[in-house]
Amino acid sequence: MPNEAGGLRETLAQRGVSRRDFLKFCSAMTAVLALPPRYMPRVVEALETATRPPLLWLEYQDCAGNTESLLRASKPTVAELILDVLSLDYHETVMAPAGHQAEKSLMDTVEAYKGQYLVVVEGSIPTKDGGIYCTIGGHTALDLVQEIGGNAAAIITVGTCAAYGGIPAAAPNPTDAVGVRDVVKGVPIINLPGCPMNVQNLTAVIVHYLTFGAWPATDQLGRPLFAYGSRIHDDCERRAHFDAGQFVEEWGDEGHRKGWCLYKMGCKGPETFHNCPIVRWNDGTSWPVGAGHGCVGCSEPAFWDTMSPFYRRLPSVPGFGVEATADKVGLGIVAGVAGAFALHGVASAVRAKARPLNKTKVEVEEE
Amino acid sequence: MAKIAIDPVTRIEGHLRIEAQVDGGQVTDAWSSATMWRGIETILQGRDPRDAWYFTQRI
Ligand code: SF4
Numbered sequence: 001m002p003n004e005a006g007g008l009r010e011t012l013a014q015r016g017v018s019r020r021d022f023l024k025f026c027s028a029m030t031a032v033l034a035l036p037p038r039y040m041p042r043v044v045e046a047l048e049t050a051t052r053p054p055l056l057w058l059e060y061q062d063c064a065g066n067t068e069s070l071l072r073a074s075k076p077t078v079a080e081l082i083l084d085v086l087s088l089d090y091h092e093t094v095m096a097p098a099g100h101q102a103e104k105s106l107m108d109t110v111e112a113y114k115g116q117y118l119v120v121v122e123g124s125i126p127t128k129d130g131g132i133y134c135t136i137g138g139h140t141a142l143d144l145v146q147e148i149g150g151n152a153a154a155i156i157t158v159g160t161c162a163a164y165g166g167i168p169a170a171a172p173n174p175t176d177a178v179g180v181r182d183v184v185k186g187v188p189i190i191n192l193p194g195c196p197m198n199v200q201n202l203t204a205v206i207v208h209y210l211t212f213g214a215w216p217a218t219d220q221l222g223r224p225l226f227a228y229g230s231r232i233h234d235d236c237e238r239r240a241h242f243d244a245g246q247f248v249e250e251w252g253d254e255g256h257r258k259g260w261c262l263y264k265m266g267c268k269g270p271e272t273f274h275n276c277p278i279v280r281w282n283d284g285t286s287w288p289v290g291a292g293h294g295c296v297g298c299s300e301p302a303f304w305d306t307m308s309p310f311y312r313r314l315p316s317v318p319g320f321g322v323e324a325t326a327d328k329v330g331l332g333i334v335a336g337v338a339g340a341f342a343l344h345g346v347a348s349a350v351r352a353k354a355r356p357l358n359k360t361k362v363e364v365e366e367e
Numbered sequence: 368m369a370k371i372a373i374d375p376v377t378r379i380e381g382h383l384r385i386e387a388q389v390d391g392g393q394v395t396d397a398w399s400s401a402t403m404w405r406g407i408e409t410i411l412q413g414r415d416p417r418d419a420w421y422f423t424q425r426i
Contacts, residue, residue, distance in 0.1 A: 059382075063380075064380045064404070065426045092378075092382075099373040099375070135382075136382060136401075137374050138374065167407070167425050170422075173411065174410065175404065177405070195425070214412065304410075308418050311415070311418075312415075
């Protein structure tokens, strides 16, 4: 059964994961969490000794994209962390039992570990017509998430659907789908939106919890600041081209081949908060903008409606005044207007000061 | 005559319920239900056709 004492040390050794790889993993996690390097020993110690909170992974109106994101974590240490430090007691897509047996193992954990287990929710919850648009074992998703989620130590939503309703809630929202925080109250809820969420961020949230016994600081949308504290646009590798007024005008044109800015092709990076440019995907090798497609804003609530059509350019770019278009901003800077340059410098400095990473650091230090 | 139901069916992508009528060790009738509906066809109506791939990928 879950919740035995004992962390990763022995499990990893048994499975042939070297101490060196484990330390590398801890160092990577410390970096994702934007903690100063001196916190690494604490992360190592916590992961080696943590008791195992049972984890229930619940799927409702979903496409299993977040499950894919989890299972594609190639580093063995990441999978070990989720499956061994945590005790994954229920996950429909990966578990062996089905039917009554599956439901039994779920309810056993809920009863035995009331208030101690963690819940991950993937997918939105339909509320129309008594919730009949998603049922499991004859119960509605609405009843299940309220009972199972309502008795958890905390809920982590993975993906924009579980966080804010996502694609099922896109206009005209045929099933009155909502996110978890609309229907479960009184339990800490950490939102990891994205379509899908990045498993690095899920792992980092869990590492933070195991290390400090607390959840990371979040913004008003419930998103951890370490992962959603800065704009895609501010960390983007194509940003120099934006500032220089070098834009892709057509798919496959010279600018596209040279890796210029995708703003005119509809990139929503200027309005989207996520750490994609830094953490990246596929083992850190690439990410959508890096691969040549604009950001669609998938970590923002209601992005299916507010950020579409996805290939229409944003009417204005925040930070440069509402009237400033890409052309004006680009030309202004290309022309070398000292004032514009100074302004941009100031704006960056203010943004740098406001960077929430520092906030996380301060809160940790105050412990 | 007995009727059995398996719900949830695990290790698949999506939600599925199977019911079967068992008669003397033989399955004589069976029903399957997909127990989740989002209405993506409805959501797609009236949108920019260039966005369709991004929506339908999520099915
Ligand atoms: S508009 Fe998009 S591609 Fe251009 S710099 Fe901003 S985030 Fe990068």
